[in-house]
Amino acid sequence: MNFIISILFSGIAVSVIVLIPxxxxxAIDGAFMRSLFGIIIPYAAIATFLIGIVVRVISWSRSPVPFRIPTTAGQEWSFPWIKSNPIDNPKGMGGVILRMIFEVLLFRSLFRNTRLEYLNDENGPKINYEWEKWLWLAALAFHYSFLVIFLRHFRFFLDPIPGFVHVLESLDGFMQLGIIPFNGFGMPGVYITDGLLLAAVTYLFVRRIYIHQVRYISLPADYFPLFIILGLGLTGVLMRYAIRVDITAVKELSISLFQFSPKVPDGIGVIFFIHLFLLCVLIAYFPFSKLMHMAGIFLSPTRNMANNNRFKRHVNPWNYPVKFHTYAAYEDEFREKMIEAGIPVDKGVEATSESGKKE
Amino acid sequence: MADTPKPEKTARINHIPPLMKGWMDTPVEIKPGIYCYGAKPKNTKAVGMPYPKEWNPTDDDWQLPENWKDIIDEGLRDRRDKYRSMKLFMDICVRCGACADKCHFFIGSGDPKNMPVLRAELFRSVYRKKFTLGGKIFGKFAGARDLDEDVLKEWWYYLYQCTECRRCSIFCPYGIDTAEVTILGRELTNLVGLNIDWIAGPVANCNRTGNHLGIQPHAYIDMLDFFVDEIEDITGLRMEPDINRKGAEILFVTPSGDVFADPGTFTAMGYLMLFHYLKSLGLDITWSTYASEGGNFGFFTSHEMAKRLNAKMYSEAERLGVKWILGGECGHMWRVINQYMDTFNGPPDFMEEPVSPITGTKFKNANATKLVHIVEFTADLMKHNKLKLDKSRNDHLKVTFHDSCNTARAMGFLEEPRYVLNNVCNNFYEMPPNTIREQTFCCGSGSGLNAGENMEVRMRGGLPRANAVKYVHEKFGVNMLSCICAIDRAVLPNSMDYWVPGVDVCGLHELVANALVFEGEKKRTLDLRAEYLPGMEDEEDV
Known part of the structure; x- marks a missing residue:
């Protein structure tokens, strides 16, 4: 197994997923196929997604957190005259919430990232930790673009279109006016997030091959979701800018799905079904994959616990008594030597001879 | 014992993993200088650990119990249901690689399986095969593999090349903590009788004699007496430490390494001197031979063993009837105290909220455990001007400070030591920001890996720390690396000699005691190492 096989495996898998719809x-078409790809598979995928996530999160929650093990990344709370760092080393719930907000919304830990630079010459080794925020930047661009694109899609799910969608669209599409002298050539407005998402996914893919260490650790399971999302983005972009589909019919389908009276209108182009099928595969795959980091981050004990164990008791639900070597047993073994060395003992010399007799 | 290669050779490190051959297809090779000797049966037997045996990791046959696969299987299931960390950390890694070049062992060795992500993948791969649908169906393509003897050997080899320092966890966007993986992984290896003797020996000792080094009570007294004589030579004053004294207000517990070998001994002398200084101010403190170990090699064995060894501290506190416990300078000791102790063996209701008898300061942050760190205790004394200090006595030293992994990342004990340091010396220089505080580097020999036979890997793991010291050594002339950890004091001298000759290692309380001005002391011409104080080189040593 090497990176080429991994990429091929995932690439072929995603190609097959595109080819199926x-x-x-x-090629085959027909009412059954359209119901299958327009209704049955989407319902099944959403059900798998929702149930899968719930089951997984419940499964995590059922394993207790026996010890309070936050990783502290700043000064702890101690004396009033020492400034503590309540976010990176939270003392209580408030700090934990702040830490989690920074972690979830801004990827604070990833922001710390550095890149190792190792030099070795006649003066011996020299290690530098270089500026490296590209992963953090790409991750932010990727996740937020995805979120905006997802929210923009509400224009297809809801009628009338909610206000926030209009706001997002105008913010995201401020290039709609075109840039003089290229006045759009009759193309619809370009959304920034479309480009950002594709660029970020491409970067995340390229760095997996380009960075030696990341190439070595990458599994097919790392390429697969990237390819699926790339396919999802590309089909979406194609639909918007090149191969137009009947948007009214698409909206009719999606609204009927959400109203639980599904109906596939005629005239929806095949590219939409490819787009939809990729999405179905992505969300059905979600609960079984590393994509669960989305839910997992909230449960991570090194991040969601306060560093207050010295002043607030934490109980281990499965704590059990253990046998340890008691002082009495210790004194029994060393009593004579202790007395000789002038160390106070509990029992006195008589006990020594008694315990001696027992043996 | 394997010869340790010269630094020039060790420094030739290739951080680029093989291009075409994946890690799963690369079987483990157990190399001398890297691995530690297997545990001796007498040590594992002494504490009732399973499958004691005489074994050598380089042998083909590791004499595993016949049903070892079932034992591991059962052990994995058990831990999956008991530790959310384990379950979660097996599931959510995205292999972004942020941790990859953060591990001191990877930086120093280039061995790709020392990348934290891959160390965990060694485990995850088996976990996936056992517990996930994808792993069962797609096998290797889902990153899953069967557990066989080679895989177990690979686990063992790399689990004992991780010092549980948690530096990777700081950089992980999900807080995945390789220390959890290593701790639980080591528990599993212990279930089938695979441990290292450098851990099993101290555990057996600590269980019986109260400390890792196996120092018996009378010998412990002898060692303290030796320090008392040394201090008398230097100061003209005679310390009178109390041992196992009932009715004392405070019990003092510190790692035994500091009474055993240089340069930790100078720190132990520092404690004795500080206590003596404070006696007239109302300090009522006793040492204990039964609880004569602050560290806890049980923590490197299993949670249960950690709890067994840790139990002695509260037990002894109760027997002696003290109000609270003062803990010495140590790294993993404080990880256990801060994050485990009260949960393991508390609540210690027989004690009271710790209050400094000298300043009246209430240690509110130690309310539950009743354990105060000696550095915060001393910092409080300094803040209240209770110590007469002559900083210039440390003027012959240019000091830098090494944050221990555990006090930094499992506690956040960053400012207190710096405050103390700034009060006792004039020349303090920080190492570069990526190598201190929460980003501090491990000494390279923590978590029970400070044996002799694995010196090569220790020097490799110690390289990032040493390299940062080298930077301040060359730039500011730093000649003293101070720290608050007994393992640091035991191992950093080796890696300094190897990578940055000319830098010594000390504990904070050695510097405190150097600077401490006693009533009625003789003219101080020597520091605790019996070396001349600045400007005293011409003085006759009387």
């Missing part, structure tokens, strides 16, 4: 709708 392409063939089934594009």
């Amino acid at each position: 392409w063939i089934c709708i594009g």
